[in-house]
Amino acid sequence: MADLPCRQVVEVITSYLEGSLGWRERRRFEKHLRGCDACSRYLEQMRATLDVLGTVPVDTLSPEAQSTLLEAFRDLRH
Numbered sequence: 074m075a076d077l078p079c080r081q082v083v084e085v086i087t088s089y090l091e092g093s094l095g096w097r098e099r100r101r102f103e104k105h106l107r108g109c110d111a112c113s114r115y116l117e118q119m120r121a122t123l124d125v126l127g128t129v130p131v132d133t134l135s136p137e138a139q140s141t142l143l144e145a146f147r148d149l150r151h
């Protein structure tokens with residue numbers, strides 16, 4: 074099973090936090106987090122933000138993360 078690239082972790086992070094990720098993806102996600110400080114920190118940030126606001130404040134994210142997240146949200150609405 075190939076490791077998830079960081080970009081894909083960012084794409085599925087909202088699904089992960091919503092608990093809508095399949096167990097297979099979830100395992101790959103958590104495996105990646107164990108070996109990647111950047112994504113671990115990102116997940117903690119997202120989780121804390123969701124706890125406080127109940128939503129992801131897109132305009133506080135970096136332009137890269139923003140466009141990646143917007144793509145993910147667009148997919149979710151379909």
Ligand SMILES: [Zn+2]
Nearest residue numbers: 079082109112
């Ligand atoms: Zn990563």
